[in-house]
Amino acid sequence: xLPYQTLVVIxxxxxxxxxxxxxxxLISLIQQGKIAPGTFLPGTRQxxxxxxxxxNTIINAYNELLVQNWIETLPRKGYRVILELPLVKPRxxxxxxNYDESLxxxxxxxxxxxxxxxxxxxxxxDRIIVNDGLPDIDLMPFKEIMKEYRMLVKSPELxxxxxxxxxxxxxxxxxxxxxxLNNSRGLNITPDKIxxxxxxxxxxxxxxxxxxxxxxxxxxxxxxYIMAGEIFKRAxxxxxxxxxxxDGINIDxxxxxxxxxNIKLLYLVPHHxxxxxxxxxxxxxxxxxxxxNRFKFWIxxxxxxxxxxxxxxxxxxxxxxxxxxxxxxxGSFTKLLAPSFRLGYLVGPVDxxxxxxxxxxLIDTRGDVIMEEALAILIDTGRLDRHIKRSNKTYESRCxxxxxxxSESLGHAVQFKKPDxxxxxxxxxxxxxxxxxxxxKAAAAGLVLAGSAYHIGEDxxxxxxxxxxxxxxxxxxxxxxxxxxxxxx
Amino acid sequence: xLPYQTLVVIxxxxxxxxxxxxxxxLISLIQQGKIAPGTFLPGTRQxxxxxxxxxNTIINAYNELLVQNWIETLPRKGYRVILELPLVKPRxxxxxxNYDESLxxxxxxxxxxxxxxxxxxxxxxDRIIVNDGLPDIDLMPFKEIMKEYRMLVKSPELxxxxxxxxxxxxxxxxxxxxxxLNNSRGLNITPDKIxxxxxxxxxxxxxxxxxxxxxxxxxxxxxxYIMAGEIFKRAxxxxxxxxxxxDGINIDxxxxxxxxxNIKLLYLVPHHxxxxxxxxxxxxxxxxxxxxNRFKFWIxxxxxxxxxxxxxxxxxxxxxxxxxxxxxxxGSFTKLLAPSFRLGYLVGPVDxxxxxxxxxxLIDTRGDVIMEEALAILIDTGRLDRHIKRSNKTYESRCxxxxxxxSESLGHAVQFKKPDxxxxxxxxxxxxxxxxxxxxKAAAAGLVLAGSAYHIGEDxxxxxxxxxxxxxxxxxxxxxxxxxxxxxx
Numbered sequence: 001x002l003p004y005q006t007l008v009v010i011x012x013x014x015x016x017x018x019x020x021x022x023x024x025x026l027i028s029l030i031q032q033g034k035i036a037p038g039t040f041l042p043g044t045r046q047x048x049x050x051x052x053x054x055x056n057t058i059i060n061a062y063n064e065l066l067v068q069n070w071i072e073t074l075p076r077k078g079y080r081v082i083l084e085l086p087l088v089k090p091r092x093x094x095x096x097x098n099y100d101e102s103l104x105x106x107x108x109x110x111x112x113x114x115x116x117x118x119x120x121x122x123x124x125x126d127r128i129i130v131n132d133g134l135p136d137i138d139l140m141p142f143k144e145i146m147k148e149y150r151m152l153v154k155s156p157e158l159x160x161x162x163x164x165x166x167x168x169x170x171x172x173x174x175x176x177x178x179x180x181l182n183n184s185r186g187l188n189i190t191p192d193k194i195x196x197x198x199x200x201x202x203x204x205x206x207x208x209x210x211x212x213x214x215x216x217x218x219x220x221x222x223x224x225y226i227m228a229g230e231i232f233k234r235a236x237x238x239x240x241x242x243x244x245x246x247d248g249i250n251i252d253x254x255x256x257x258x259x260x261x262n263i264k265l266l267y268l269v270p271h272h273x274x275x276x277x278x279x280x281x282x283x284x285x286x287x288x289x290x291x292x293n294r295f296k297f298w299i300x301x302x303x304x305x306x307x308x309x310x311x312x313x314x315x316x317x318x319x320x321x322x323x324x325x326x327x328x329x330x331g332s333f334t335k336l337l338a339p340s341f342r343l344g345y346l347v348g349p350v351d352x353x354x355x356x357x358x359x360x361x362l363i364d365t366r367g368d369v370i371m372e373e374a375l376a377i378l379i380d381t382g383r384l385d386r387h388i389k390r391s392n393k394t395y396e397s398r399c400x401x402x403x404x405x406x407s408e409s410l411g412h413a414v415q416f417k418k419p420d421x422x423x424x425x426x427x428x429x430x431x432x433x434x435x436x437x438x439x440x441k442a443a444a445a446g447l448v449l450a451g452s453a454y455h456i457g458e459d460x461x462x463x464x465x466x467x468x469x470x471x472x473x474x475x476x477x478x479x480x481x482x483x484x485x486x487x488x489x
Numbered sequence: 490x491l492p493y494q495t496l497v498v499i500x501x502x503x504x505x506x507x508x509x510x511x512x513x514x515l516i517s518l519i520q521q522g523k524i525a526p527g528t529f530l531p532g533t534r535q536x537x538x539x540x541x542x543x544x545n546t547i548i549n550a551y552n553e554l555l556v557q558n559w560i561e562t563l564p565r566k567g568y569r570v571i572l573e574l575p576l577v578k579p580r581x582x583x584x585x586x587n588y589d590e591s592l593x594x595x596x597x598x599x600x601x602x603x604x605x606x607x608x609x610x611x612x613x614x615d616r617i618i619v620n621d622g623l624p625d626i627d628l629m630p631f632k633e634i635m636k637e638y639r640m641l642v643k644s645p646e647l648x649x650x651x652x653x654x655x656x657x658x659x660x661x662x663x664x665x666x667x668x669x670l671n672n673s674r675g676l677n678i679t680p681d682k683i684x685x686x687x688x689x690x691x692x693x694x695x696x697x698x699x700x701x702x703x704x705x706x707x708x709x710x711x712x713x714y715i716m717a718g719e720i721f722k723r724a725x726x727x728x729x730x731x732x733x734x735x736d737g738i739n740i741d742x743x744x745x746x747x748x749x750x751n752i753k754l755l756y757l758v759p760h761h762x763x764x765x766x767x768x769x770x771x772x773x774x775x776x777x778x779x780x781x782n783r784f785k786f787w788i789x790x791x792x793x794x795x796x797x798x799x800x801x802x803x804x805x806x807x808x809x810x811x812x813x814x815x816x817x818x819x820g821s822f823t824k825l826l827a828p829s830f831r832l833g834y835l836v837g838p839v840d841x842x843x844x845x846x847x848x849x850x851l852i853d854t855r856g857d858v859i860m861e862e863a864l865a866i867l868i869d870t871g872r873l874d875r876h877i878k879r880s881n882k883t884y885e886s887r888c889x890x891x892x893x894x895x896s897e898s899l900g901h902a903v904q905f906k907k908p909d910x911x912x913x914x915x916x917x918x919x920x921x922x923x924x925x926x927x928x929x930k931a932a933a934a935g936l937v938l939a940g941s942a943y944h945i946g947e948d949x950x951x952x953x954x955x956x957x958x959x960x961x962x963x964x965x966x967x968x969x970x971x972x973x974x975x976x977x978x
Contacts, residue, residue, distance in 0.1 A: 002675055006771075006804055034675035034809065099682045101814045103840040108699060113847035129652055137651070142642060153631060162626070162829055163618055163939065186491055186523035193588045198687070198853045205852050210597060231851050282495070315495050320523065325590045340651055340859045351592040358602035362720050363694050363852060364687045370829045450652060 002035065004042065005050045018053060019060035023068075026061070030070055030081055041071065041079040113230065128480050132451040133305075133424030133468040135335045139391045144383060145337060148374035158370075165369035168357040169196025172376040177345055180379050185306065186320040187329065187347065195346045195356050196367055200304040200332040203346040204228055204267075206356050206363070207300050207328045212237050216264040219257060221249045223454050223462050225274040228267050228302070237264075246417065248273065248280030251287045258295045265298040270318060272305040272422030275452050275466050279420065282315055289321045299327045304344075306331060307388050308470075309421040310396040325349040333375060335423070336388060341371055395423060395470045402469035402477050409485040423470035424451060429463050433488055439465075447483040491524065493531065494539045507542060508549035512557075515550070519559055519570055530560065530568040602719065617969050621940040622794075622913030622957040624824045628880045633872060634826060637863035647859075654858035657846040658685025661865040666834055669868050674795065675809040676818065676836065684835045684845050685856055689793040689821040692835040693717055693756075695845050695852070696789050696817045701726050705753040708746060710738045712943050712951050714763040717756050717791070726753075735906065737762065737769030740776045747784045754787040759807060761794040761911030764941050764955050768909065771804055778810045788816045793833075795820060796877050797959075798910040799885040814838040822864060824912070825873060830860055884912060884959045891958035891966050898974040912959035913940060918952050922977055928954075936972040 008025040010018055029035045041047065044062060048055040062079055065071045071079045152158065164171055174191040181187045181194075197203045204227075212218065214236030220229060222241040232239055240261065242253040248270065257263055270280040280288075292299060301318050319329035329347040337343065346356060378384045402425060403418045415428045429435055435455035442449050451466030472480060497514040499507055518524045530536065533551060537544040551568055554560045560568045641647065653660055663680040670676045670683075686692045693716075701707065703725025709718055711730040721728055729750070731742040737759065746752055759769040769777075781788060790807050808818035818836040826832065835845060867873045891914060892907045904917045918924055924944035931938050940955030961969060 001672065003805065007675075029675075032675075033677040034805075036671060036677070039672075098808070098812060098816075099678060099814045099836070099838045101838060103838060107841070108844060113844055113851070129648060131652070137647065146639075150635075158626065159618060163620070165829070182525065183490065186496075186518075188522040188525070189588060201850075201854045202852060227851060227854075230847075234848075234851065316492065316523075319587070323587060325588045327587075340654070340855075340857045342854065342857070347588070349588045349590060349592060352596070355597060355602055358719075359723075361690075362602070362716060362723065363691060365690045365716075365831065366829075368829045368831070368857075448652075 008051050019057045022061035023064040026065060027070055035081055037081055037083045039081045043078055127446045127448055128476050129448045129450055130480055131468040131471060132466050133422060134471050135423060136471045139394060140337060141387050145374050145378060148377045149370055152370050152373050161369055161373055165366040169367055170369050170372035170376060173372040176376040176379040186316050189347055192350050193347055193353055195353050196372060197344045197346055198367060199334045199342040199344040200302060200330050201227060203330040203344050204300060204302060205231055206359055207346060208232060208235050209359060210355055211265060211298055217261050218264055219254060219266045223275055223459060225269060226452060244278060246278060248278050248284055251284045255291060258291060263297050267300045269302045271303055272419060275454060276426045277419035277422050285318055289318060289323060292323045292326050296326060300330060301327050302330045304332045305422045307336060308392060308395060308423055310392060311420045336384060398469050401474060405477060405481040409481050413488045424466040424468045427465055427467050435463050435465060438487055441487045442483060445483045445487060447480055493536060497540050508546045511550040512553040515554060516559055524570055526570055526572045528570045532567055616935045616937055617965050618937045618939055619969055620957040620960060621955050622911060623960050624912060625960045628883060629826060630876050634863050634867060637866045638859055641859050641862055650858055650862055654855040658856055659858050659861035659865060662861040665865040665868040675805050678836055681839050682836055682842055684842050685861060686833045686835055687856060688823045688831040688833040689791060689819050690716060692819040692833050693789060693791060694720055695848050696835060697721060697724050698848060699844050700754060700787055706750050707753055708743060708755040712764055712948060714758060715941060733767060735767060737767050737773055740773045744780060747780060752786050756789045758791045760792055761908060764943060765915045766908035766911050766913060774807055778807060778812060781812045781815050789819060790816050791819045793821045794911045796825060797881060797884060797912055799881060800909045825877060887958050890963060894966060894970040898970050902977045913955040913957045916954055916956045924952050924954060927976055930976045931972060934972045934976060936969055
C-alpha cells in the first residue's frame with residue numbers, strides 16, 4: 001500500500017475544506033500515475049485512521065472522486081480507481097516517462113557492451129533446448145546438498161557461520177577446496193591462497209580487475225571464451241589473438257609475441273577449451289611453463305571443466321608446475337552442484353588473494369555461506385568425488401551417442417572432434433550452412449540451439465556452435481539430431 | 490586421487506627398467522610435494538591398471554620405495570607415504586612456494602584496496618554479536634521460501650526457468666518487483682527498467698562501473714557508506730564530501746558544489762542513511778529534485794532499508810518524483826528473505842538497464858533463478874508484505890528497548906537519536922572513549938561489536954559505530970548494554 005499518510009497533504013490554514021484537499025491530493029496522485037488505474041483505495045475507516053481525520057471526511061472525499069469519475073465502487077470490494085481515466089496525462093510533471101529518455105556516449109564513457117545474442121527460450125514443453133554444456137539437473141546432488149543446508153540452518157553455529165563469510169568465503173569450504181585441489185590436481189596450496197567466488201566468471205572478472213590496466217597487452221586464442229574477451233575489452237586491454245589446433249594454442253606464436261611485445265597476461269582454458277573443447281598437450285604445457293619462467297607474464301588458467309574427464313587420463317593443471325606464482329588458477333563447482341547455485345574459486349599469491357577478497361566485497365558483499373558450508377560437508381565425506389565419477393559415466397555414454405548420431409546424420413555438413421571430457425561438442429558447420437539461418441530454422445522446428453555461437457563479425461569464419469550434450473537424454477539426442485538433419489536438408 | 494596415469498612417465502627406450510622408472514617418478518612426485526606426506530598410494534592392482542603394467546612391476550616399484558624409506562606399509566590399509574620425509578626439499582623446482590612471493594605496485598596498477606577491519610567472530614556460543622543491522626534469522630520466512638523452491642525444482646517448467654535467468658533475472662520476479670515498487674513507493678515503472686542483482690552492493694558497483702570514469706567528480710556525505718566510497722575510489726573518481734545533520738545532507742552545500750564544479754553524480758542513502766540512520770526531510774527532497782532538473786547530474790539513490798519503517802510514515806523515494814531519468818534507484822530483498830541469500834535490484838533508464846544486464850553477465854553469469862522465482866511467488870501472494878509488517882512490529886519494540894537501555898546506562902558516554910526505521914542505531918561515543926579501545930575491551934568481555942565502525946583516519950572524528958539491535962532478543966539487548974556499561978566504566 002502507498003504511504004497515504006505522507007502523500008495526502010492537508011494544510012490547516014487552507015481556504016479549501018479538508019475533504020476537498022484530500023480529494024485533490026488523491027486526484028493529483030492518480031494523474032501522476034502514482035496511484036495506478038485499477039488500484040483499490042483503502043477503505044474509508046482505514047484511510048481515516050491513516051491520515052487522522054473523521055471517517056465522514058473521507059466518505060465526502062471519496063464521493064467527490066466518484067462524482068468526478070476518478071473512482072468507482074465495487075460491491076463488497078470497495079473503491080477502485082477506474083481503468084480508463086478521463087485525463088491520465090500528468091500535468092506539471094511526468095514520472096511515468098522518467099526513464100524513457102535515451103542516453104548518449106557521454107553517459108557511458110567506456111567500451112559499450114554488446115547486447116545479448118541469447119535466443120528466447122519458448123516455454124512449451126515439447127521443445128528441446130541444447131545448451132552451452134550444462135550438467136543434467138536430474139544427476140545433480142540437489143537433495144543431498146539441501147539436506148545439509150537445512151541441518152545447518154537449524155544448527156546452533158548458524159550465527160557464527162553467517163558472520164564468517166566476509167573473508168573470502170566459508171572457512172570450512174576454503175579448507176575443503178584446498179584438499180580437493182591438492183588431491184585431484186596436485187596444486188599443493190594452503191587456504192590463504194584461495195578465495196571463493198560466484199563461479200569462474202566472477203573469478204576472471206576479479207583477476208582482470210586487479211591486474212589489467214587500460215593499454216595493457218594481453219593474449220587470447222582465436223576463437224576464445226567470449227565472456228572473457230568482453231572483460232578484457234572493458235578493462236581497456238590491447239588484445240592479441242593467437243591460433244590454436246588440436247593440441248591447443250600455438251606456443252610458438254605466443255613466444256614470438258612475448259619477444260616482440262610487452263605482454264602482461266595470457267588467458268587460457270587448457271582443459272576442454274571454450275568453445276573448441278581442445279586440451280593443451282603435455283609438450284606444449286612444458287614449453288608454456290618455461291616461457292612463464294623466462295618472460296614473467298601472468299597466466300589466468302581457467303579450468304572450469306576439469307572434473308568432467310571421460311578417459312580418466314587428466315593432465316595436471318599448469319598451476320601445479322613451477323611458475324613462481326604467476327598462474328592464477330580458476331575453477332568452478334557450479335556444474336557439480338544444485339541447479340542455479342553458483343560457486344567457484346580463485347587460487348593465487350597471498351598478496352593477490354587479499355586484494356581479491358577486498359575487491360569481491362565491493363562487488364557482492366558475500367556468498368551464500370550456508371550453501372558453501374553444505375558443499376564443504378559433501379567434499380569432506382567423499383560424496384562429491386563419488387558424484388563426479390558417477391555422472392562422468394553417464395556423460396561419456398551421451399557423448400559417444402551424440403558423436404555417432406552427428407557423424408551419421410550431419411557428417412557432410414559439420415566438422416567436429418569427439419571431446420575427451422567436458423559437457424559439449426564444438427560443431428563447425430561448413431560455409432554453405434550459415435549458422436544464423438540454422439539457429440532460426442531449428443527454433444521454428446522446436447530445437448533451441450542455446451550454446452555459445454560464433455558467427456558474428458570476426459567470429460563469422462568459425463561458423464561454429466557449442467552443442468551441450470550432457471543434459472539431453474538419449475531420446476532427446478535422437479530428436480535433436482533428427483531436427484538438425486531436417487534443417488540442413 | 491591424483492591422475493597417476495599421466496604423472497608416472499614410462500619411456501620404452503629408456504635404459505632404466507620399467508619398475509625403476511615408476512619408482513623414480515613417484516619419488517619425484519613426493520619430492521615436489523604433489524604426493525603429500527601421509528597419502529595412501531593406490532593398491533598394487535589398481536596402480537597396475539592405471540598405468541597399464543603388470544602388477545608385479547608395481548610390487549617391485551613399491552618395494553624400491555619401501556627400501557629407500559619413502560613409503561611404509563600399514564597392515565590392511567596399504568602403502569602410505571611416510572610422514573617425516575628423508576628429503577622433502579624439492580630439487581629442481583619448488584611448487585610448494587609458487588604463491589609465496591609478494592607482489593609489487595606494478596602488479597596492482599590501481600587504487601589498492603584496504604584490508605578488512607572485520608573483527609574475528611569467536612565460535613563459542615555464550616558471546617553476543619552486535620552486527621551492522623541485520624534482521625533476525627528466526628523471523629525470516631525461510632521455510633516458506635524453501636517450500637516454494639522445492640516445488641519449483643520438481644516443476645516441469647524448471648528447464649525453462651533455468652534458461653531464462655540471463656537477461657537481468659527471472660522474468661516473473663522482475664514483474665513482481667515492479668508491482669511491489671509501484672505499490673509501495675509510487676515509482677510507476679515497467680519491467681524493462683529493472684535489473685535484478687545480488688543485493689544493493691552489486692547494484693552500486695554496476696551503476697558506478699557504467700557511469701563513472703577516472704577523474705569524474707562525485708559527491709558523498711561525511712560520514713557515508715564505506716563500501717560505496719571504496720567503489721568510487723577504485724573507479725578513480727574525485728570525491729567531494731558534504732556535511733549532514735538531522736534532516737539529512739546539506740542541500741545548500743550541494744548546490745554550491747554544483748555551481749562551482751562539474752559534478753557527475755551524487756550517491757545518497759535518503760532513508761535511514763548508512764551509517765547515521767538519518768532520513769532526508771521532505772523539504773530537502775523537493776529542493777534536491779529541483780537541483781537535479783537544473784544541473785542534470787546523476788543520483789544513485791540507495792534505498793536498501795526502505796521496507797523497515799516503524800512510524801508507518803514513509804516518504805516516497807526521490808525516484809518517484811520527476812527527474813528525467815537521472816536517478817538510479819537501488820534496493821534490496823536480502824534483509825527480507827532467507828539468511829545468506831542475496832538479492833537486490835537496480836532501476837534506471839532502459840538504455841542503462843540494457844548495459845547493466847550485459848555488464849552483470851561479465852561479473853556473475855546469472856543469479857539463483859529458482860530462488861528468484863520463489864520470491865516472486867511470495868510477493869504475488871502477499872506473503873512478503875505480511876512478513877514485512879509482522880517483523881516491523883518486533884523490530885520497533887526492540888528499537889525502543891535498545892534506545893531506553895542505552896540512554897539509561899550509556900547516556901553520559903554516547904550521543905544517538907532513536908531511528909524511525911531500519912535495523913541499527915548510530916552510536917557516537919564521546920571523545921574520551923576511543924572506539925578502538927571499546928571494541929577490543931568489549932570483545933574480551935564476550936561482546937563482539939561487528940557493525941561498521943568509523944574511527945580510523947578521516948573517520949576518527951566520528952568515533953561512531955552501528956549498533957544492530959534487530960537480531961538481538963530482549964535478553965541479549967540487556968546483556969549487550971550491560972557489558973558496554975561495564976567497558977566504559
